[in-house]
Amino acid sequence: MKAALFYGGADIRVETVPTPEPGPGEVLVRVLAAGICGSDLHGYRGNRPPTPGGPRLNGHELAGEVVAVGPEVTTLKVGQRVGVEPRHLIGCGVCRFCRRGDYHLCAYLGQRNGKQVHSTGFAEYSLEDAAKVFPLPDHVSIEDASILDVYSCGVHALHLAPVTPMDSVVVYGAGAIGLTAAEVYAKAGARQVIVLANRPHTLAAAEKLGMTAIDVTACDPVEAVQDLTGGQGVEVVVEAVGGRGATFEPALQMAATGGKVVFIGMYSQPQALNMRLIHRREVSLHPCWSYALWNGVPEFKIALDMLADGLLQPQVLITHRFSLDEIGAGFAAADDKGNSNAIKVVINP
Numbered sequence: 001m002k003a004a005l006f007y008g009g010a011d012i013r014v015e016t017v018p019t020p021e022p023g024p025g026e027v028l029v030r031v032l033a034a035g036i037c038g039s040d041l042h043g044y045r046g047n048r049p050p051t052p053g054g055p056r057l058n059g060h061e062l063a064g065e066v067v068a069v070g071p072e073v074t075t076l077k078v079g080q081r082v083g084v085e086p087r088h089l090i091g092c093g094v095c096r097f098c099r100r101g102d103y104h105l106c107a108y109l110g111q112r113n114g115k116q117v118h119s120t121g122f123a124e125y126s127l128e129d130a131a132k133v134f135p136l137p138d139h140v141s142i143e144d145a146s147i148l149d150v151y152s153c154g155v156h157a158l159h160l161a162p163v164t165p166m167d168s169v170v171v172y173g174a175g176a177i178g179l180t181a182a183e184v185y186a187k188a189g190a191r192q193v194i195v196l197a198n199r200p201h202t203l204a205a206a207e208k209l210g211m212t213a214i215d216v217t218a219c220d221p222v223e224a225v226q227d228l229t230g231g232q233g234v235e236v237v238v239e240a241v242g243g244r245g246a247t248f249e250p251a252l253q254m255a256a257t258g259g260k261v262v263f264i265g266m267y268s269q270p271q272a273l274n275m276r277l278i279h280r281r282e283v284s285l286h287p288c289w290s291y292a293l294w295n296g297v298p299e300f301k302i303a304l305d306m307l308a309d310g311l312l313q314p315q316v317l318i319t320h321r322f323s324l325d326e327i328g329a330g331f332a333a334a335d336d337k338g339n340s341n342a343i344k345v346v347i348n349p
């Protein structure tokens with residue numbers, strides 16, 4: 001099969017590799033759309049050492065069609081259109097975290113017989129676990145389904161910090177992860193969702209999604225949030241920037257007394273926590289990494305059901321599309337969102 005091989009940094013080459021065959025409990029999915037994730041960009045920018053043992057295949061946000069089923073698979077058929085919870089999100093099944101539905105916290109996450117496994121969305125085919133593959137209703141498009149992994153992170157944030165109709169939410173950062181979380185919170189019944197953005201095209205997207213959009217380059221974001229909430233702050237802050245941490249302390253300042261700050265953004269360096277901002281007001285901090293089950297239901301399935309019910313608008317977020325041969329250009333667009341005006345870039349192998 002044709003696949004993009006990641007040699008480290010921006011060195012991505014499309015080559016031919018053996019097509020995998022599904023073993024027991026596995027299916028082979030023909031990839032029809034695969035999103036470029038912020039986490040893929042860490043490797044692209046050279047923030048991650050090259051994988052030992054040569055180039056690797058990547059791509060964990062994908063949807064496509066089942067083309068082969070392995071032995072013991074009874075739930076899926078060849079020809080079915082499917083959304084895919086990425087393959088690395090399988091735990092050992094027996095540790096306390098796996099048993100209680102938090103398999104994303106398993107120490108052996110993504111390991112099969114001692115080997116790390118993962119999806120290969122930036123290739124013609126991806127081997128997947130049947131238990132993680134969800135048939136799509138006819139009216140859900142493959143392209144929309146390809147970014148369900150992103151919406152699932154928003155569902156997990158909601159799981160960690162739920163809202164009621166009396167609660168206001170700030171989403172700090174308007175990349176794909178921030179905007180998808182904003183959509184999930186809005187549809188979960190938050191009274192208002194304020195999106196803090198720093199680029200014209202993401203501000204426009206936030207407005208199109210019905211959010212209260214604030215341009216942080218034109219005001220003090222903490223003051224703006226206080227103004228919008230009568231000086232109270234918001235019950236939930238979703239911090240979706242991370243990086244070097246310029247948004248870390250402002251996020252704490254925006255939280256109301258008793259509020260929660262959910263950290264989805266990945267930080268590249270340690271942050272100093274000013275306890276005075278949170279102690280007396282009992283503001284709680286919730287790191288949010290990936291997703292798993294919520295009351296036994298896959299958070300991926302919750303996102304899929306929201307999409308199928310017409311509650312989410314991925315077409316506002318999917319701004320760029322490239323073929324597998326053009327994947328280098330796709331990564332360049334995703335890497336330089338200030339110039340490309342990209343929000344979510346999708347590869348169509």
Ligand SMILES: [Zn+2]
Nearest residue numbers: 037039061149
């Ligand atoms: Zn991702």
Ligand SMILES: [Zn+2]
Nearest residue numbers: 092095098106
């Ligand atoms: Zn486990």
